[in-house]
Amino acid sequence: MASSGQVSFKLEDHPKLPKGKRIAVVVLDGWGEYxxxxxxxxxxxxxxxxxxxxxxxxxxxxxxxxxxxxxxxxxxxxxxxxxxxxxxxxxxxxxxQGAKLVDLALASGKIYDGEGFKYISESFEKGTLHLIGLLSDGGVHSRLDQLQLLLKGASERGAKRIRVHVLTDGRDVLDGSSVGFVETLENDLAKLREKGVDARIASGGGRMYVTMDRYENDWDVVKRGWDAQVLGEAPHKFKNAVEAVKKLRENANDQYLPPFVIVDDNNKAVGPIVDGDAVVTINFRADRMVMLAKALEYQDFNKFDRVRVPKIRYAGMLQYDGELKLPSRYLVSPPExxxxxxxxxxxxxxxxxxxxxxxxxxxxxxxxxxxxxxxxxxxxxxxxxxxxxxxxxxxxxxxxxxxxxxxxxxxxxxxxxxxxxxxxxxxxxxxxxxxxxxxxxxxxxxxxxxxxxxxxxxxxxxxxxxxxxxxxxxxxxxxxxxxxxxxxxxxxxxxxxxxxxxxxxxxxxxxxxxxxxxxxxxxxxxxxxxxxxxxxxxxxxxxxxxxxxxxxxxxxxx
Ligand SMILES: O=C(O)[C@@H](CO)OP(=O)(O)O
Ligand SMILES: [Mn+2]
Ligand SMILES: [Mn+2]
Known part of the structure; x- marks a missing residue:
């Protein structure tokens, strides 16, 4: 294909098939044979x-x-x-694909040698590392085991204060499974605390109602997430994330849990995002992270009132949009x-x-x-x-x-x-x-x-x-x-x-x-x-x- 560094896009004529036919290419979404x-x-x-x-x-x-x-x-x-x-x-x-590339980068440790990780790690000394993303083992947008490895790797490399902002799934995994995923994460964070890392869940909400909208269908979804994750504000406050998910599930399924923040004994949110912090959006898949990436990265942004725009070091797990170069920093290079x-x-x-x-x-x-x-x-x-x-x-x-x-x-x-x-x-x-x-x-x-x-x-x-x-x-x-x-x-x-x-x-x-x-x-x-x-x-x-x-x-x- 490539000739002297330049790609030739000229295609050869098919020996038997004519040009100029009108062709409909129809993709039925979610239509398998069983x-x-x-x-x-x-x-x-x-x-x-x-x-x-x-x-x-x-x-x-x-x-x-x-x-x-x-x-x-x-x-x-x-x-x-x-x-x-x-x-x-x-x-x-x-x-x-992203799932595999992140697996490889975590397994080899290369994820920690890249520009993206170096960039965020400069905040570890004084700031908090925030991890935002879908919490399940669905493997469509993110995977729990990757989050677990990243938590371990970042804390071993100097992250002293970590806050996780979880989005419950119930779409790539069974509804109701979010309770178990939050319990698992809480166990991991408790182990990190034993090692002296101040690691906690800070906020949460169901993926379809909080943060993970796509193609700019409904910016309110992203705003609800912003309010909880960045501003530390949400209609529901809990001391404990497992309790939060169990309680909120009484009126909604995992995909649609309303936003909540975790608060301390003084009713103060434990993990708003503030100046000097680092943020990683842990999803490898692009479509439902691009809107948040814009809110986190763009100076000129008018899709909703961000109220407070913290000066942060932000990296995506991957770069989500190659044309927009968004986000500009990322931990793993996307498939080319x-x-x-x-x-x-x-x-x-x-x-x-x-x-x-x-x-x-x-x-x-x-x-x-x-x-x-x-x-x-x-x-x-x-x-x-x-x-x-x-x-x-x-x-x-x-x-x-x-x-x-x-x-x-x-x-x-x-x-x-x-x-x-x-x-x-x-x-x-x-x-x-x-x-x-x-x-x-x-x-x-x-x-x-x-x-x-x-x-x-x-x-x-x-x-x-x-x-x-x-x-x-x-x-x-x-x-x-x-x-x-x-x-x-x-x-x-x-x-x-x-x-x-x-x-x-x-x-x-x-x-x-x-x-x-x-x-x-x-x-x-x-x-x-x-x-x-x-x-x-x-x-x-x-x-x-x-x-x-x-x-x-x-x-x-x-
Ligand atoms: O809605 C989505 O984000 C996914 C499921 O997580 O579905 P699809 O891959 O069909 O877009
Ligand atoms: Mn599909
Ligand atoms: Mn689907």
């Missing part, structure tokens, strides 16, 4: 369009891998997620996802339209383009964001904006202004995360209707479609034992699975513009999301770069 039982909401829902793709031409529908090593995660037990899924879909290669398919295609004349609603908008833009904000070429691309509903859990509005996304995609296809129309349809995932099975069934139906609308438009213009998903979610809503039987909790209730899964996802190609003889190859049995980019490039009439994962399709002579 056995058809009553907890498989995709199976229960009426999904005639997706069913017809599956039951249609057998060599134009298959399953691909969307979890573990196939998307650059540390182990085969790691479920897929939107970040790594869309990265793989867009970049056409498998990059070691370069030469994404989006960048190649605009250089080769492919005009692109991308759309989703706010909560998934960055998935088909930012993640698709290798964690990069903005256009490669504004003359060739248009990205449309449909505002998501704010302040609700999506089980009350399970249709979300699927219809609107379908309409926008349809109009973009019919307009003739674009060669690729790319969408993410969020319903299976966003409603699946609520654990509400009935609502998730409604969600899957709505997603299917959006697909139908897009395929109709492709039919009208003689185009091609490629329909796939980024990882599983709605196809399995219960926790199961090894033989696949649903597990009950100690009260005899079903254990609802709010998280993603390790299931494969479907991929289907078709449409009147698909050249005769195009079919899935049989010699890529382990194909995964990273094989999709080369496939899409072929359908646009190009051969993918040599180092891309191989295409899933071939053209049979007939």
């Amino acid at each position: 056995k058809p039982d009553q907890y498989n909401c995709i199976h229960v829902a009426q999904t005639p369009t997706m069913d017809s793709l599956k039951q249609g031409a057998p060599d134009r529908w298959r399953l691909i891998r969307a979890h573990g090593n196939a998307v650059g995660l540390p182990t085969e037990d790691d479920m897929g997620n939107s970040e790594v899924g869309h990265n793989a879909l867009g970049a056409g290669r498998i990059f070691a 996802i370069d030469r994404t398919s989006g960048e190649y295609l605009v250089h080769n004349g492919v005009r692109t339209f991308a759309c989703s609603e706010t909560v998934k908008f960055g998935h088909v833009t930012f993640f698709w383009n290798g964690n990069r904000s903005g256009y490669f070429n504004p003359q060739m691309e248009e990205y449309v964001e449909i505002p998501s509903d704010v302040g609700i859990t999506f089980n009350v509005q399970p249709k979300m904006k699927a219809l609107e996304i379908g309409e926008k995609a349809r109009d973009a296809i019919l307009s003739g202004k674009f060669d690729q129309v790319r969408v993410n349809i969020p319903n299976g995932d966003m409603v699946g995360h609520t654990g509400d099975i009935e609502a998730t069934v409604v969600a899957c139906k709505a997603a299917d209707e959006a697909v139908e609308m897009i395929l109709d438009a492709i039919e009208q213009v003689g185009g091609i479609y490629i329909v796939t998903a980024d990882h599983g979610n709605a196809e399995d809503m219960v926790k199961r034992n090894k033989s696949g039987e649903p597990l009950l909790d100690k009260n005899g209730d079903l254990q609802i699975l709010t998280s993603h899964t390790c299931q494969p996802v479907p991929i289907a190609i078709g449409g009147p513009g698909l050249a005769p003889g195009v079919r899935f190859r049989s010699d890529v049995p382990n194909g995964g999301l990273a094989n999709v980019a080369a496939t899409v490039m072929n359908l646009h009439g190009f051969v993918a770069p040599n180092d891309y994962e191989t295409t899933l399709i071939e053209v049979a002579d007939n």
